[in-house]
Amino acid sequence: MIKIIYGLIVSALMALLISCGSDNISSERVPNGVFNGVLAGEDTVVLVWDNTAHVLATDDSQLEINFTVSRLSSTGNNSDVTTRHVTGHGRKYDSNNDTFSEITISGSFTHTDMNTTFELTITDANNSEDKLFLLTSSTSNDSASFALLDGTYLIRDIGGLMVIDDMGIISGSDNNDCEYEGDVEIPDPNINIYQVFMTVRNCSLNGHYTGLGTLDQSIDTFMFSMINTERLLQYNLQR
Template identity: 25%
Template structure:
């Protein structure tokens, strides 16, 4: 199942991908920091494209840290992957979420691919046998340093229905106009990389209540635009602004 903070998934997910294009992420090449190890793709913020075996295609945005990748596409597909790197060969497994009107489909996926510089190319096999090629390139803003001082502040969702506060020590609190309550925390994974770990609990909100884990990043150096992709048995994404 997939959802959006405040229940406005489709509109804000589209805006999320538009923001990647507007901010130039899809045109950025990666930088030389964040060294590749024998088992990990570089941590950071990625954008790129997907092409399915049925001929459909689109764009997507992703966040990577350690061996975990969270991604959302323009057609509301979500990926939560575990990546393994051996030289330039990438193997992956994970889960897939897709919203088709009122029906929700999810299932396991596997795949393999290659890493060339800061670009990962993967062929993923979905639970229904369909294949999709995904190409992701790391953005330069991945190397903006992490800082609670920059992240702290009061934020609103783009449609003004969600209010979130990030404290000076990374605590998350907030609510929305539907009565949902948000609490949790962000933590700095690597002070040199602009990807933070997020744990978020949503309460008083039956449709999306639960505990979610994932990543958030900022898309302006002053922290005025923050976006996250995260999930458990459901998947969520959103942008909040100061």
């Protein structure tokens, strides 16, 4: 599946509020993993790695959030629950008009040993708001490996084939004459997240892209979103 109609790029500054009081800069990060949730009333999957989140939406909305932890302060005495309150800003990209507009984000996420939940509000320049609610997916702690990913995939919606070999090398082409080459990296074999590095040639989507992907529960579908300075692309590959 490829979605380029509408997208968002967000750079978020996050104030971290946890139970050990301090004003020092924190090196803590948003928990990595796969999250299920709802964006603007639509089901979505969100992939988080190294403070970057990619949204795999079922409609034409996509989101990339870059989190930066800025400050520690006290919120209570429960050491088993960590709540982070989020404020931020960014840009919304509309590929129909090839334009950006400013947005802000606010909300929080709560982290325990079992899961993480997010409650975020995204506000555009017209003060229109979208809500994003997330919960850790049951597939988040599934293993990641090239052996699991290895295969030939149909590019859903636009047609064509993409091959990922047992070393993570990507090749393929689609029915719009786009040619693909790149590779996949596994940042942590214990988390169902894959980093995607792709070059697209011979079509209007030409460029170098980076993104995040995940295998679904059946391990027959590989979903990923990738981005560069011009656009966001989303793919749904089926074995």
